Amino acid sequence: MAVDDRFAEDFRETRDEEYIGTRNEVITGPVADWATDFSHVEPEWSADPYPIQDDLRQRCPIAHTNRFGGAWLPTRYEDVAAIAYDTERFSSRSIIMSNFRPPRDLAPVGTAPPISSDPPFHHDARKLLLPAFTKAVVTRQEPATRAFCDSLIDGFEGRDVVDAAADYAQHIPIRVIADMLGFPPEDGPQFREFVEDLLEGINLPPDERIERVSRLFDYLLAQVHDHLDRPRDDLTTYLINAELYGQKLAPDVVTGAMALLLIAGIDTTWSAIGASLWHLAKTPGDRERLIAEPELLPTALEEFLRAYAPVTMARLVKQDMHWHGVDMKAEDWILLSFPAANRDPAQFDRAGEVVIDRAVNRHAAFGLGIHRCVGSHLARMELRVALEAWLSRIPRFTLADPATVTWSAGQIRGPRTLPLRIR
Amino acid sequence: MKVQIDTERCQGHGRCYDLAPGLFGEDDEGYGTVLGDGTTPTGEQDNARLAVLNCPEHAIELLEEG
Numbered sequence: 001m002a003v004d005d006r007f008a009e010d011f012r013e014t015r016d017e018e019y020i021g022t023r024n025e026v027i028t029g030p031v032a033d034w035a036t037d038f039s040h041v042e043p044e045w046s047a048d049p050y051p052i053q054d055d056l057r058q059r060c061p062i063a064h065t066n067r068f069g070g071a072w073l074p075t076r077y078e079d080v081a082a083i084a085y086d087t088e089r090f091s092s093r094s095i096i097m098s099n100f101r102p103p104r105d106l107a108p109v110g111t112a113p114p115i116s117s118d119p120p121f122h123h124d125a126r127k128l129l130l131p132a133f134t135k136a137v138v139t140r141q142e143p144a145t146r147a148f149c150d151s152l153i154d155g156f157e158g159r160d161v162v163d164a165a166a167d168y169a170q171h172i173p174i175r176v177i178a179d180m181l182g183f184p185p186e187d188g189p190q191f192r193e194f195v196e197d198l199l200e201g202i203n204l205p206p207d208e209r210i211e212r213v214s215r216l217f218d219y220l221l222a223q224v225h226d227h228l229d230r231p232r233d234d235l236t237t238y239l240i241n242a243e244l245y246g247q248k249l250a251p252d253v254v255t256g257a258m259a260l261l262l263i264a265g266i267d268t269t270w271s272a273i274g275a276s277l278w279h280l281a282k283t284p285g286d287r288e289r290l291i292a293e294p295e296l297l298p299t300a301l302e303e304f305l306r307a308y309a310p311v312t313m314a315r316l317v318k319q320d321m322h323w324h325g326v327d328m329k330a331e332d333w334i335l336l337s338f339p340a341a342n343r344d345p346a347q348f349d350r351a352g353e354v355v356i357d358r359a360v361n362r363h364a365a366f367g368l369g370i371h372r373c374v375g376s377h378l379a380r381m382e383l384r385v386a387l388e389a390w391l392s393r394i395p396r397f398t399l400a401d402p403a404t405v406t407w408s409a410g411q412i413r414g415p416r417t418l419p420l421r422i423r
Numbered sequence: 424m425k426v427q428i429d430t431e432r433c434q435g436h437g438r439c440y441d442l443a444p445g446l447f448g449e450d451d452e453g454y455g456t457v458l459g460d461g462t463t464p465t466g467e468q469d470n471a472r473l474a475v476l477n478c479p480e481h482a483i484e485l486l487e488e489g
Binding site: 136361364366372376 | 437449453478479
């Protein structure tokens with residue numbers, strides 16, 4: 001059998017070319033006016049972005065900032081949807097807004113296909129992943145996920161206060177995605193570092209950011225080599241062997257897709273589980289109702305996803321244009337806030353309230369259009385199982401101290417410290 | 424009453440087969456499919472409406488028959 005030489009050391013040199021992009025001055029510090037100077041990494045936004053978004057929706061509704069080299073923030077559902085659907089004028093070449101824009105010729109593949117890909121490549125790359133993430137396939141992970149949640153709760157024995165973000169929510173998606181990719185479960189703490197580097201370290205100096213991102217790809221390459229030596233039934237071996245257009249995938253497509261599955265699966269689901277438990281801890285009426293009516297959980301879960309949607313994406317404007325009342329320039333960022341869309345009163349009744357029996361809920365937590373979250377069925381399974389396991393074992397819980405709750409900064413928002421009193 | 428899916432719009436969110444599993448299923452890539460010819464028995468009509476109203480892509484149509 002021929003040796004698979006796609007992943008020889010020199011393939012990293014082609015990756016390095018991706019770092020020849022455009023950098024801009026890093027601007028941090030308090031926001032003067034959210035309409036003209038917004039920043040989603042400042043503490044005020046992390047602590048509570050909803051009043052800011054609601055205010056902007058009424059008075060802008062598309063905010064601008066000169067930070068990040070120029071960016072726009074639409075806040076109405078209608079505008080967010082229009083951008084999500086318009087892949088002709090808005091590129092996904094980079095979906096995490098930072099002070100670095102990868103070179104334009106990286107499109108249509110991008111750094112983490114298919115989330116970073118544009119048509120026509122996007123469709124073909126996505127087709128490779130979809131069969132691994134159908135509802136039927138992810139349902140097979142449910143018993144192991146439930147057993148793992150139970151084991152975490154077993155570990156709370158004898159404690160009155162636990163951190164539901166750090167001791168519970170965080171571990172669930174890390175374990176599930178490590179199993180799917182065939183990575184050692186004990187590497188979990190490293191995954192958390194990768195996630196923080198990629199999603200929260202966006203205002204680091206670009207060279208330091210690049211250095212940190214390359215640590216992730218070093219790890220992934222080591223996993224590829226391990227799987228080349230010992231192929232097994234998991235997504236890593238699947239991607240190594242997968243073919244597109246009659247050929248095996250380019251090495252950077254393999255590692256890029258692995259990066260996507262690892263990073264995108266962790267922070268997001270961790271945030272959704274944490275935000276749901278945070279809501280229930282501070283809203284005894286909703287918590288008691290879910291204990292009394294467990295069949296309501298699937299409906300309540302959709303409402304948590306609407307009201308506390310963890311994921312905001314980014315796009316890059318392809319050409320100068322006048323769009324919905326503003327003058328966008330080529331290479332401007334768009335901060336595509338599904339959380340803001342989900343709280344637009346023009347789209348939802350009682351948009352600012354959490355209504356756990358909301359029967360009609362056309363929310364956009366998993367995106368709209370061709371980039372619908374490929375892991376949405378997995379995320380819903382994890383969220384449901386995590387809440388079922390928690391509520392059945394710990395029906396009564398409250399915030400131990402609201403002042404100690406902290407939230408992640410950046411495009412993925414959820415609790416990172418969540419001390420709950422459980423007895 | 425009959426349901427049908429606009430396959431150009433469907434992105435595989437799966438709200439239809441979550442909410443009305445008696446009427447919809449998923450294909451090998453997670454896109455929604457109509458079970459049988461889409462004829463909706465009386466007992467399934469509420470679920471059919473829920474599926475229509477919860478599809479984020481507005482991909483499901485309800486054909487009321489005379």
